Amino acid sequence: MHNKREPLLHISKRGAVKWYSAWLIRLAALVLAMLVCALVTTLTTGLNPLQIYATMWKGSFGSPRKIWVLSHDVAMLLCVSLAVTPAFRMKFWNIGAEGQTLAGCLAAASCMILLRNALPNWAIICCMVVASLLAGALWGLIPAFFKARWNTNETLFTLMMNYIATQLVAFFCVVWESPKGSGQIGIINQQSELGWLPVIGGQRYLLNILVVAFLCVAMYIYLNYSKHGYEISVVGESERTARYVGIKVDRIIIRTMVLSGAICGIAGLLLVGSTDHTLTTTLAGGNGFTAVMVSWLAKFNPIWMILTSFLITFLGRGASEISKAFSLNQSFADILTGIILFFIIGSEFFISYRVHLRGLAGKGAKQDV
Amino acid sequence: MFDIVSFIPRAVVQDIPLLFGSTGESLTEKSGNLNLGIPGVMYVGGISGVIGAFLYEQSLTASGAAMKAFPAVAIPLCASLLGSLIMGLIYCFLTVTLRANQNVTGLALTTFGVGIGNFFGGSLIKLSGSDVPSIALSATSAHFHRALPFAAKLGWFGQIFLSYGFLAYVAVIVSLIAAYVLRHTRVGLHLRSVGESPATADSAGISVSRYKYVATCLGCMIAGLGGLYYVMDYASGVWSNNAFGDRGWLAIALVIFTIWRPNVGVGASVLFGGLYILHMYIPSGMNLAVKELYKMLPYVVTIIVLVLTSMRNKRENHPPASLGLPYFREER
């Protein structure tokens, strides 16, 4: 019977979805997004889309050096994404990863500069490790404390902490500037290489990649197999249930954010001690914000995050290559990233909900028991 | 020497974009949508206006006609509103119709919007194939900039209150109207109920989706005007990439500071604007390093405000109860 009051499109929540259907839908969204991106690129720049994609591929895989750089960028993005994941699982929106990383950078650089004449190299490196862990942890602790105690909005608090960290770094950049008046610190300890983390196998990025790979596996185990990970899931899914079984939510919030900040600190340590050997306000490279996307896209699963961070880095490097090759603006990458994100975000809808057309009988909708 | 009479107008000029942004976001948040894409929207609002003005100036050069005041103002204005509206529609489609996560959508929108702003800002010349060395829309911007004619004659009063371009006054008027509508009209009441408890509003027959769409799109359009003001008035028509900076985030912080009351924003935004430029007025001698610390001030103040409002914890001062959550009727 055709009911006049029934809406044209009726939406209902789906029951269980097979995991491969979900990924198929996401893949379809990705393909669709790439098509739209190609369209947009051609319209605005008049270039052949296939040419563009070839250039993107070259940007990441064009040479062995480029592959190493790609792997390094993926590793650093993955590191920060791993850091924010426990917080996100707890529904604590930590968008302060940028600041937490910078805090780690600052701590590591301070050790390199202040201790350079006081301690032997291995001691400096130990100090750097401890200092960057503590600095990142502190930067994560402060918003967590206020959230736990007074339910202060963590999104804005962590956001503001980013800018405070940036200005602190700017301050020290002036204080330690070299040469005088340049406002920049330059390469730290260039001659003595004091505090420079060891280079493994002659490849300067290998250390970072190995550390992050280890962190990835460790985080996966931590979140899925440990008691802490279970507590984080319960607190994130239902805070009231957590309290009901005696989980101390305040303590979990603080503990998890300390962990989150500490891992960002490690990212900072790697950036200063291994990659760049300098300190600037843009060292973290916006990874703090991108990490939010990476983590969310991977449904907060560390193993999937390897894929999503690779995807986003690939897009970023590809778009840079396009900009260079066709003398377009660097920001083109952001536009493409935005479009792809919109499609993937939108595809979640089709995974969770089913659309019924008026008049069609619901096809084998699984009965909820 | 700290010159208040010259400081205040500069602070006000800084605050107008913040005021536009926070009024727009207040409206949006009152409907239950947390739009973290406002920074991107403001960039798009700015660049759309620039594109509109640029195309108008190009068409004038081509036809050789003189610039008329009304189109010089109207075209960028409409372009800006259109650009912001499109951003708002994207956000609403994803979060209201497709019920996506608002935080992630907002951040994606910011990435997208900032990208669009910077991309077109850098490449507009090349894309439109024209022959000018840079985008300097000083002619159009002069129309935006034009203050009331008698302002200069009124001494300090004129300087503090009357020396701004027309968009500044628009900002104040829009904020006051928004506050009035929210508190004292039926439409405002419906909007607030949608934000507090969409299930209740729905069962009273209020269309939750429609209110969210209208509030968010309107909010985005208002916020976009902030970007337009920045480029056309403050920056005198010169677009530099990333010059707008992080003002969008400060606008979002301002929303909380004003407890979702746009009328409070009129005063509070001056405070924020002042803090933003305070570092230029502190006589700290030659110490450039300390100046960097002063730049922290707006952010520190925001944090203090955040903490204080959360400590006081009066129920009326809480955010709208359904902020950040999608509404699905069957799950009521």
Added chain:
Amino acid sequence: MDPNQKIYDMSVSQKQTVEIIKVLYRGADILILDEPTAVLTPQEADKLFNVLRNMRDDGKAIVIITHKMHEVESLSDRVAVLRQGRYIGDLRTAETDAQEMTNMMVGHAVELNIDRPDPVNAKPRIEVKDLTVRNEDGILKLDGVSFTAYSGEILGIAGISGCGQKELLESIAGLHPVERGSVSYIEDDGTREELIGKDPLKIADMGVVLSFVPEDRLGMGLVANMNLADNMMLRSFRHGRFVFTDRRTPYHVAENVVSELDVATPSIATPVRRLSGGNVQKVLVGREITQAPSVLLTAYAVRGLDINSSYTIYDLINRQKAAGVAVVYVGEDLDVLVELADRILVLCGGKVSGIVDGRRTDKRELGMMMTQIGGGRHA
């Protein structure tokens, strides 16, 4: 009614009055009420029914959704019966009775009686003395409440919605801060343990096995998005080796609960939010009972459940009682309380209005006690 009073400051029946005023103000001709008397005393329900009868006589159309047979009989002119989303039939109220309607609701003949065996070997188990509790807004919710709960007995708690039942159970379970008073757990040999000031974890560590089935099943008692095994682990996740969780034991517990309580679920790995209300409650109660508690606190255990599940729950509670558990049953359906509980404690405005014998009292007396301390002097 004070038009400036904020909704969150009102009692539940005041809120309901506001809703009715809102509807009348908008000039409605059709009024649909969904379980309106769940939160009212018998006397308040009578007042509501008078208002509804007046509105009917005024020409308005009224649809009232209820599961209480006596309401259908006393108020309605016609009744339509639904079962599992299907329309079963439509009767004139005058021509049918409670048994026939219940049979239509369930699909087969149903026994409408609840067993009530006498308590055996009752020993004092929980002694509450002078319990005084404020809620987070600082309002006094419990004022000098004292009573004793015995093992092997069902103590019913009656009261209008919001008169302190939630705070009472949560305080005993260690989930609510207490301003003054004591709650003692008394072992068989007479040793006492003070429960106030301890959270659920500490209480469990003391060796006191206290189970609490809260009113909010998916929001508090269970994690809606987790599957059955992970939910079973809520009480036992600390028992794994070193830092790792043991997932196998909760899995077996889940399998046991599913088979013993006949929980309808596609698998153990299904998220509990996909189960129907009755099955959710079975999972929750099943988990709590698996602990082999000595005290079982339940809040509105059968609210929103279909008849079959309700009777399963009553049966479970009676079995716990027979096993010597001290059961505290907070309920809103006075008919059930009067049939199920051995003793009934009535709360009124946070104070104990009276404790009566379940076998000798009736709804009217309970209703009077719910609105006035001691129930007044009327018959």
